Structure formats: structure tokens, C-alpha cells
Amino acid sequence: MPSGSQLPPPPSWSLLGCGALGGVFATLLTQSGQPTQLLLRERHRATLHPVVDFTGLDGQHTLIAIPRAFVADRPAIRRLLVMTKADQVIPALLPLLGKLDKQVPIVLLHNGMGVAERVVELFPDNPVIAGVTSHGALQQGHFVFRHTGRGETWLGPVNEAGRQFAPLADRLAQALGQASWDEQILTRQWHKLAINCAINPLTALYRIKNGELTGPRFADTLQQICIEVADVMNAEGITTTAEELARRVQSVAGLTADNYSSMHQDLEQGKETEIEAITGFLLARAQAHGIMVPVNQGLYQAIKDRSQDQG
Numbered sequence: 001m002p003s004g005s006q007l008p009p010p011p012s013w014s015l016l017g018c019g020a021l022g023g024v025f026a027t028l029l030t031q032s033g034q035p036t037q038l039l040l041r042e043r044h045r046a047t048l049h050p051v052v053d054f055t056g057l058d059g060q061h062t063l064i065a066i067p068r069a070f071v072a073d074r075p076a077i078r079r080l081l082v083m084t085k086a087d088q089v090i091p092a093l094l095p096l097l098g099k100l101d102k103q104v105p106i107v108l109l110h111n112g113m114g115v116a117e118r119v120v121e122l123f124p125d126n127p128v129i130a131g132v133t134s135h136g137a138l139q140q141g142h143f144v145f146r147h148t149g150r151g152e153t154w155l156g157p158v159n160e161a162g163r164q165f166a167p168l169a170d171r172l173a174q175a176l177g178q179a180s181w182d183e184q185i186l187t188r189q190w191h192k193l194a195i196n197c198a199i200n201p202l203t204a205l206y207r208i209k210n211g212e213l214t215g216p217r218f219a220d221t222l223q224q225i226c227i228e229v230a231d232v233m234n235a236e237g238i239t240t241t242a243e244e245l246a247r248r249v250q251s252v253a254g255l256t257a258d259n260y261s262s263m264h265q266d267l268e269q270g271k272e273t274e275i276e277a278i279t280g281f282l283l284a285r286a287q288a289h290g291i292m293v294p295v296n297q298g299l300y301q302a303i304k305d306r307s308q309d310q311g
Ligand code: NAP
Pocket: 016, 017, 018, 019, 020, 021, 022, 039, 040, 041, 083, 084, 085, 086, 088, 091, 092, 093, 109, 110, 111, 112, 133, 134, 135, 136, 137, 138, 139, 262, 274
């Protein structure tokens, strides 16, 4: 590099996984004045990349240009936000092995658990940060995104190097309205997992909206799910009760009454579900502690069977 040559500064954020949630976050980050680039899969190289068509919470429609890049072209990366589905995180990150500077923080924002530990194994020197968000997002077409619900976002460290990155939450807050840092992000991930274990498989199997879970039809099943999840959480050192989990599940099912859960949508659209990272993770931790979780085991198997029938 000739001395004195000036490279443009890298974008503030590089976003890997530009689906529903990624498209909304990329738009909000760009609108907040934080330059963001989309890291797309190689197969998108030949496709037209028009400006992003974004509909905000207020129904306001905006066209916004967000630059795209491909990992093979070695784009400069300052902070990496991974917003794929849980089972896509590792395949999405693999092309970056050996190409990502050690100081680049990797922020993971998928649902489910068990993936972050594998990211730390693959990138042992990078700061790894996990996030939990309850924003709602839909993808309505090719680079057409709708923000459907304002939620809370929490970030926290997965490894030691991640501990220095609390200011990232402030940067996200500039775009999202709120985002906070929590050193105990694992506890928040477990509580989100509990909600997903309860709402996602049932709504997908019975082909119902979230709100139908608040009626008496599912009361016993939900209680059993919560008892089993609470047992595993307590064994993991996350103090909770089945009653607390049930209250949280009822609250989320009520607040999202008119929504179809992500697992319902995935199954209906013939896509892979996140059952492995949600109930599958619970079953693995239950087995490690010698805890029986028959209701969750049954739901896991039923989702796997349904996915196979459709495949
Ligand atoms: P999605 O619409 O399926 O988006 C996933 C995106 O990842 C797709 O656009 C896909 O791109 C991309 N991708 C997959 N593999 C990739 C790879 N190897 N390299 C680069 N990009 C890759 O999913 P989503 O609804 O945004 O959800 C993402 C995560 O956030 C999930 O864990 C979900 O549970 C969680 N979440 C979602 C919401 C929501 O409202 N949507 C809310 C809270 C949490 P292609 O176009 O190439 O397939």
C-alpha cells in the first residue's frame, strides 16, 4: 500500500443475512446515519439489486439505497451483524474464516441457542456478542421489507473479548429507539427460548395464530411445556418457575395474538424450521442433566415429522 494513500473508512456495520429482520435492521441503521453494507450470498451476484423498498411502523414507504458486497471480494468489515436463521449462521460465517480481522466483533441475532458456542470455536480471537430482539419484520418481496413491530433488543457478551463491546448497544439504540447491554445475556436467551419452545411448535402443528394459545384448549399442554423448560433452566443455573414462564408465554401470545409464529410460517412455506436451535437445544440440555421432557420431545418429533412429510 503506497504511503499516504487514503482508503475509504469501512462501513459502520456489515450485515450478513438480509432477510426480513436483516432488511429492517439494515434500513434503520442506514437511516440513523450509520453506513451499512449487506453481505450477500454468492448466488445473488447475478441478480438485480434494486434499492431497498421499506415500509416503516407508521406505514410510511421509503426507497433506500444500501450497498451490497460479497465475502469473496474481501470487503472491509468493521462490525459484523449476523441475521440469518440459526442453522444458517455457521455456513454463512465459514467463508469469512481466515479473512476476518481479530478485532471485528461478531454480533449474533438469531432465535434459538447453541450456535454462539460454535461461533466462538470457529473465531476464538474475535469478540462474540449475542443478541435477543423482539422486533417484528416481514419480507414481502425481493428486497421489500416491512417493520411490523417495535420490540426490545438486548446484547451481551458470549466470550471474554465480547465484554468490551457494550457501546455497540448504544449504536443499535440510535437506529432502533432502544437497545441495551446485559452481561447476563444467557438468561435473556433462555427466557426467549422458553417462549419459543411454547409458542412455535404448537402454533405450527395446529396451524393457528399465536393468540389461540391464550384460550383453555392449550392450557394443560402449555403448563407441561413450562414445567419441563423451568426444570432445565433451573438445572442450568437460571432460576425460574413454571408459573413465571407461563405468565411470559401468555403475555407474548396475547401481544402477538394476530401473528403467525416464525415456525408456523416456515412450515407453511416449506422452509427449514428453527426447531433444532429451539426445542432441539432444550432436549440436548435436558439430556445432559438427566431431566425427562416428554412433552417437548413429542413436539420436537412432530415438527420433524411434519417437515419430512412436506419435504
Ligand atoms: P429470513 O427472512 O429467512 O432471513 C434469513 C436471511 O439469511 C435470508 O435472506 C438469507 O438469504 C440469508 N442467508 C442465509 N444463508 C446465508 C449465507 N450463507 N450467507 C448470507 N446470507 C445468508 O429470516 P428472518 O425472519 O429475517 O429471521 C432471522 C433470524 O432472526 C431468525 O433466527 C429469526 O428467528 C430471528 N427473528 C426474526 C424476527 C422477525 O420478525 N422476522 C423477529 C425476531 C427474531 P437468501 O436470500 O440468500 O436466502
